[in-house]
Every structure is written in C-alpha cells, then in structure tokens.
Amino acid sequence: MWTFDNLPRDALKTRYAFTPDQAWVDHVMRAAVNLGGCSASMISAEGLVLTNHH
Numbered sequence: 001m002w003t004f005d006n007l008p009r010d011a012l013k014t015r016y017a018f019t020p021d022q023a024w025v026d027h028v029m030r031a032a033v034n035l036g037g038c039s040a041s042m043i044s045a046e047g048l049v050l051t052n053h054h
Helices: 009-016 022-031
Strands: 032-034 039-042 049-051
Touching: 022 032, 022 039
Parallel strands: none
Antiparallel strands: 032 039, 039 049
C-alpha cells in the first residue's frame, strides 16, 4: 500500500509501462474517499462511491 506523495513510479513504469504525471496523481487523489475507517473511490461525476466497507 502506498500514499499519493510516495508513488512507486519506477515500479509502475516497469510493471505496467505507465508513468503517471502530476495531473493524473491529482485526479486520483481527489477521487479517494475516507468514510471513517473505510476507504472508497468516487467512480462517477454524479457522486457514486465504490467502497470496500468491512
């Protein structure tokens, strides 16, 4: 698990041939949600949230 300020950029490039730019990181960071002990992601502009609530 990693945080947005410490992305494994070299691993992403090596494993997935993907080099995220700062715009991508900012977009993904704004889509992350903390629901007080549960994480989630915004998956639509209308506010649909996908969660791994457990």
